[in-house]
Amino acid sequence: MMFPGAAADRGEAAYAIVGTPLDASTTFRPGTRFGPREIRHVAASFSDYDQHTGLRFTDLAVHDHGDIKPGSDPAEYLDFLSGTLSDYRREGTVPIVIGGEHTATVAGLRACSPDVYVCLDAHLDLRESYAGNPLSHATVTHHALDIADEVVVLGGRSGSEDGWDRARDDDRVTVVPPEDVAGWEPSFGDRDVYLSVDIDAADPGFAPGTGTPEPFGLTPATMHDVVREVAPSAVGFDVVEVNDRDDGQAAVLASKLLRAFVFAHATGNS
Secondary structure (H helix, E strand, C coil): CCCCCCECCHHHCCEEEEEECCCCCCCCCCCHHHHHHHHHHHHHHCCCEECCCCEEHHHCCEEEEEECCCCCCHHHHHHHHHHHHHHHHHCCCEEEEEECCCCHHHHHHHHHCCCEEEEECCECCCCCCECCECCCHHHHHHHHCCCCCEEEEECCCECCHHHHHHHHHCCCEEEECHHHHCCCCCCCCCCCEEEEEEHHHECCCCCCCCCCCCCCCECHHHHHHHHHHHHHHEEEEEEECCCCCCCCHHHHHHHHHHHHHHHHHHHHCC
16 A cells, blocks of 8 residues: 555655554554554545645655565664665655654664654653663664764653653753643754654544553644654654554544655755
8 A cells, every 4th residue: 555645756756655564562552563554544535735835745756665564683674674764865865754663763763864863752762671672662762862962852751760860861862841842942953853753742632543652642733833843854754653553543643744744844945
């Protein structure tokens, strides 16, 4: 299944959607392997036209690479995924990852080497490992700090004691609580940004289909505003942690945010 409107050939693509049905380290409710399928499926109902930008999705040279299916070794998978995303970067194409557990973001970061990592997420993800796994979805921000100079977690409201201590003590890390995200103003200058949306940043009343739902989260409108504000500075994007455990609410939000990213990026870089 192709993402609706993503009909550009690879050679002409400005954006490339890559599905990552990774479901290796989910710690509560599995099902992220179905995220890419769900995100593509629900997008069939959306209008091609975007009233915010006056653009049509089908005019923006979006290519759907399809899914890269994982094997039994997550580290090997991330290496292969990173290589694929790096190829798109060399071709001048902005990679867009749909998932799938958040660990796939590590490949996006490796491929894009951003100066700043901005993530909409309920969780800090600052663990060095979880359950003995250094590539758990709970370690993504820790890996980001090996690549980016600055990390911003928007909507963070859950983490280990060590994670909160690290967020407080490391001046490279900023955590913006849910109640302050609407007033947050990005300031990147000419630095490259990688933007990640973990769908559990949303309050689970809006997006229950995720592995580790966390109450008191963000509204879809706030997430939409953030994506549109950050997109022009972004060199890569992902929306992850969508599963099939709801009636499509999480996938609808994820799919709409993906489109918002493309529209805003295309407008800001035209």
